Amino acid sequence: MLDPTPDASIAIDLDQARRPAGPGRWARFRSRRLPMELVVVLVLGGVLAGMAGMGLWAARQWVRTQSAQVSVFATVAGINSGYGESGRMVIEGTVAVMNGGPLPVHVTGVGEDAALVLQGNQRIIPHATAWFPARATVSCVDSTAPVSMTAELVVIPSDGRRHLTAVVLPLTGSVWSDPLARACGANLLG
Numbered sequence: 700m701l702d703p704t705p706d707a708s709i710a711i712d713l714d715q716a717r718r719p720a721g722p723g724r725w726a727r728f729r730s731r732r733l734p735m736e737l738v739v740v741l742v743l744g745g746v747l748a749g750m751a752g753m754g755l756w757a758a759r760q761w762v763r764t765q766s767a768q769v770s771v772f773a774t775v776a777g778i779n780s781g782y783g784e785s786g787r788m789v790i791e792g793t794v795a796v797m798n799g800g801p802l803p804v805h806v807t808g809v810g811e812d813a814a815l816v817l818q819g820n821q822r823i824i825p826h827a828t829a830w831f832p833a834r835a836t837v838s839c840v841d842s843t844a845p846v847s848m849t850a851e852l853v854v855i856p857s858d859g860r861r862h863l864t865a866v867v868l869p870l871t872g873s874v875w876s877d878p879l880a881r882a883c884g885a886n887l888l889g
Contacts, residue, residue, distance in 0.1 A: 775793075788839075805823075806823055806853070
């Protein structure tokens with residue numbers, strides 16, 4: 700027969716909390732003693748790496764911002780010769796190109812077959828002017844001289860990226876306007 704009295708060795712006390720077998724991972728890690736010099740070196744290394752990273756980021760942002768601010772203007776500066784051929788007038792002269800941006804740029808004229816061709820390649824410092832030899836082929840429309848022409852330039856800022864820029868060259872009131880008006884008004888070009 701079964702004995703109704705429980706054996707004391709088998710009894711479980713449910714009111715008692717279970718104790719861990721040993722210290723946990725975090726307690727073992729905290730119990731290690733790291734040399735203070737190593738801790739200081741690690742913290743200073745992290746701070747210096749963060750400062751260097753922020754400095755590089757700020758420098759890249761500054762270059763990106765400055766190189767995006769390319770501002771180039773052009774105007775007629777002089778005339779060397781002008782002659783008519785096959786229903787149009789060809790003017791050889793000088794065009795002034797101004798750098799209105801904050802950084803130096805390299806400017807090159809584009810296209811040998813365009814109506815207005817600037818020749819040469821020049822570096823222009825900020826807020827300065829460079830003079831380019833130019834050749835313009837102008838056709839009169841309804842016996843009227845054009846008011847402006849468009850020149851294509853390659854502008855290379857400090858970041859080295861090439862920007863193809865179309866610059867409007869005003870002709871009205873320039874030294875080119877009088878010969879053009881006479882040629883177009885006299886109907887010499889057709």
